[in-house]
Amino acid sequence: MKILFNPSRKSAAVDLPEWRSRLIQGFLLISLIILVARAVYLQALNKDFLQQQGQSRYLRVIEQNSQRGSIKDRNGEILAISAPVKSVWIDPQRVSATPEQIRQLADLLDVSKATVQERINSDKRFVYLKRQLPPEKANKIAELNIKGLYLKHESYRYYPSRELAAHILGFTDVDGRGQEGVELAWQDVLTGEDGKRRVIKDRIGRIVEDVEQIQSPKSGQDVMLSIDSRIQYLAYRELARAVKEQHAKTGSIVALDVKTGEVLAMANYPAFNPNQRASMNNEVIRNRVLVDTFEPGSTLKPFAIAVALETGRVRANTLMDTSGGMMRIGRAVIRDVHDKGNLTVSQVIQTSSNVGAAKIALLLPPRTFWEMLNRSGFGTETGIGFPGEASGQLRAYNKWRPIEQATMSYGHGISVSLMQLVRAYTLFATDGELKPITLLKRDTPAVGQKVISRETAQSVRKMLELAVLPEGTGSGARINGYRVAGKTGTAHKRLEKRKGYASDRYISSFVGFAPASDPRVILAIMIDEPSSGRYYGGTVAAPVFSRVMEGTLRILNVPFDDSLGNLVTSPIPARLEDKG
Amino acid sequence: MIKLNIFLFMVLVICGLGIVTARYESRKLFMEQEEAQQLTEQLETEWNQLRLEQTTLAMPARVEKIARKELGMTMPPPAAENILAIHPDHTSGATE
Numbered sequence: 001m002k003i004l005f006n007p008s009r010k011s012a013a014v015d016l017p018e019w020r021s022r023l024i025q026g027f028l029l030i031s032l033i034i035l036v037a038r039a040v041y042l043q044a045l046n047k048d049f050l051q052q053q054g055q056s057r058y059l060r061v062i063e064q065n066s067q068r069g070s071i072k073d074r075n076g077e078i079l080a081i082s083a084p085v086k087s088v089w090i091d092p093q094r095v096s097a098t099p100e101q102i103r104q105l106a107d108l109l110d111v112s113k114a115t116v117q118e119r120i121n122s123d124k125r126f127v128y129l130k131r132q133l134p135p136e137k138a139n140k141i142a143e144l145n146i147k148g149l150y151l152k153h154e155s156y157r158y159y160p161s162r163e164l165a166a167h168i169l170g171f172t173d174v175d176g177r178g179q180e181g182v183e184l185a186w187q188d189v190l191t192g193e194d195g196k197r198r199v200i201k202d203r204i205g206r207i208v209e210d211v212e213q214i215q216s217p218k219s220g221q222d223v224m225l226s227i228d229s230r231i232q233y234l235a236y237r238e239l240a241r242a243v244k245e246q247h248a249k250t251g252s253i254v255a256l257d258v259k260t261g262e263v264l265a266m267a268n269y270p271a272f273n274p275n276q277r278a279s280m281n282n283e284v285i286r287n288r289v290l291v292d293t294f295e296p297g298s299t300l301k302p303f304a305i306a307v308a309l310e311t312g313r314v315r316a317n318t319l320m321d322t323s324g325g326m327m328r329i330g331r332a333v334i335r336d337v338h339d340k341g342n343l344t345v346s347q348v349i350q351t352s353s354n355v356g357a358a359k360i361a362l363l364l365p366p367r368t369f370w371e372m373l374n375r376s377g378f379g380t381e382t383g384i385g386f387p388g389e390a391s392g393q394l395r396a397y398n399k400w401r402p403i404e405q406a407t408m409s410y411g412h413g414i415s416v417s418l419m420q421l422v423r424a425y426t427l428f429a430t431d432g433e434l435k436p437i438t439l440l441k442r443d444t445p446a447v448g449q450k451v452i453s454r455e456t457a458q459s460v461r462k463m464l465e466l467a468v469l470p471e472g473t474g475s476g477a478r479i480n481g482y483r484v485a486g487k488t489g490t491a492h493k494r495l496e497k498r499k500g501y502a503s504d505r506y507i508s509s510f511v512g513f514a515p516a517s518d519p520r521v522i523l524a525i526m527i528d529e530p531s532s533g534r535y536y537g538g539t540v541a542a543p544v545f546s547r548v549m550e551g552t553l554r555i556l557n558v559p560f561d562d563s564l565g566n567l568v569t570s571p572i573p574a575r576l577e578d579k580g
Numbered sequence: 581m582i583k584l585n586i587f588l589f590m591v592l593v594i595c596g597l598g599i600v601t602a603r604y605e606s607r608k609l610f611m612e613q614e615e616a617q618q619l620t621e622q623l624e625t626e627w628n629q630l631r632l633e634q635t636t637l638a639m640p641a642r643v644e645k646i647a648r649k650e651l652g653m654t655m656p657p658p659a660a661e662n663i664l665a666i667h668p669d670h671t672s673g674a675t676e
Contacts, residue, residue, distance in 0.1 A: 077635060077638075078631055078632065078635045081628060081631065081632055082628075083625070083628055083629060083632065084625055135625070158632055160632055160635040160636045160639065161635075161639065162639075164639075164641075206611055206614070207610070207611070207614050208607045208610060208611060209607065209610060210610070229640065230640055233639075233640035233641065234640075237641075560663065
């Protein structure tokens with residue numbers, strides 16, 4: 001097809017006035033300037049703001065939650081573990097829910113409809129509906145699809161062993177921070193760090209690209225304790241039984257591995273359930289083994305004897321005159337339960353004679369006695385790293401009066417924690433070394449600080465063995481198949497707010513170790529105010545020692561070192577060969 | 581000259597398409613990885629819950645109760661125990 005061309009139209013354009021083209025030109029120029037200015041305004045001056053706005057449409061910062069480390073016993077059994085839970089919160093200004101939805105929500109949360117409605121009517125922008133819900137329940141709530149309702153990731157701490165190890169572990173608050181015990185002491189190790197990363201999300205909320213890691217998450221480390229759950233259970237069970245039977249106020253027990261200085265068990269009764277906050281109060285959450293101090297009574301006698309032996313003031317068979325069963329120092333009188341006449345130093349320990357111990361203590365220069373007690377760890381913290389640990393009281397030797405020096409030999413006028421006492425007994429269980437103790441698992445034997453000589457330690461060990469023979473005060477601590485060494489303690493309690501001692505309130509204790517031929521475990525028991533009529537350490541605390549120690553040695557597979565009457569020495573293969 | 585240009589243009593188009601495909605693939609793989617990671621987290625949670633359950637079930641108190649009450653088990657008295665020593669020399673201190 002041919003296009004028609006009309007030359008006359010071209011000439012017609014020339015007739016137009018010149019200002020029209022100028023006008024168009026000017027108009028276009030101004031438009032261009034406006035466009036350029038706008039472009040400069042947007043791209044140069046407002047660039048950052050606009051880019052940020054754009055990115056916020058697809059870039060998201062998401063939180064990566066880290067978990068608190070778990071606490072395990074020495075065999076890897078779990079003592080405390082965190083599990084994820086969800087907390088439900090609402091923004092009351094944005095909530096829109098039908099009455100039916102609110103009813104379902106109230107049902108799922110286990111609260112009344114009115115409570116939910118009340119929170120929705122609040123004028124705040126953030127209200128918790130319920131904290132720490134199990135994930136399955138939280139998912140059901142999410143499925144209700146209520147606008148303005150959100151779920152927050154949190155974690156909940158479970159303690160499967162409940163009251164068994166409650167005092168060791170402590171507990172965390174609702175935000176997961178340690179409040180007591182190991183949870184508090186090892187807070188830094190246990191807590192992780194939440195991470196943050198920037199990602200690109202698509203229209204339906206899937207993450208399509210990782211842009212950057214703002215902060216990488218660090219999960220909390222696990223803590224492995226030296227505690228053995230089986231021994232812990234045994235100790236707690238027997239302690240609870242004794243406290244109930246003796247109608248006592250409280251009781252405490254500690255088991256220590258002699259070679260490594262590890263704490264194998266540590267319990268107090270009454271205890272609390274760390275899973276139930278309602279079961280806690282300030283009285284019951286105290287770990288009395290470490291936080292409380294008491295006057296230890298006769299369990300301290302071996303230390304006075306040890307110094308006397310060490311300095312050569314006495315020997316194991318030196319005779320001490322305790323006739324009359326009492327002695328006077330100034331206006332004070334020291335008494336024995338029975339008059340025992342002349343006793344050897346060994347017998348002073350065996351029969352737990354206060355007069356004998358006092359006489360031996362008075363032979364010593366105060367400074368030497370003080371140094372011995374100080375180096376045995378009395379009056380200083382044990383270094384176990386437990387929050388709120390008490391250091392006890394050991395008064396300076398230059399202020400001692402003779403009566404104080406005498407009473408200190410049988411454990412009055414000095415206050416110690418049960419943990420200090422059990423640690424100090426490592427002197428006699430080893431060959432004179434004070435072992436560093438720990439709550440964390442340590443497989444290698446610990447090297448201790450030498451406090452007394454090997455000969456002294458062995459000599460005291462022999463005396464402690466005599467104390468649990470049938471004629472000793474601690475005969476209740478004997479175990480079939482093992483040689484045991486230990487010392488009873490029966491101390492009058494100090495009067496509260498007044499000077500002097502209560503005549504009818506006691507602390508009964510027992511500290512001992514087994515097998516005596518090669519000690520493996522030290523066990524200390526303290527029963528506060530037994531009131532069933534019996535109060536001697538030998539009748540209240542020693543039987544607990546016997547039962548717990550027997551089970552502990554069985555659990556640790558310690559070979560017998562005493563006659564049992566039924567040891568079969570021939571190995572099985574030999575027998576089979578004999579037959580064939 | 582034109583031939584070369586056409587050839588380069590073709591290469592350019594192919595490369596462009598390649599980038600698009602690679603990007604798409606990478607996003608797909610990334611999403612898979614994301615899902616796998618979520619699954620890991622989920623399984624970890626489940627594993628923790630199972631460990632918790634196991635520990636709760638294996639609590640000494642519970643085991644003891646079942647052993648004593650339901651199964652009627654008792655601790656053998658020391659007199660009923662016979663200890664077999666594989667090497668007589670190693671029973672240091674133990675006597676008949």
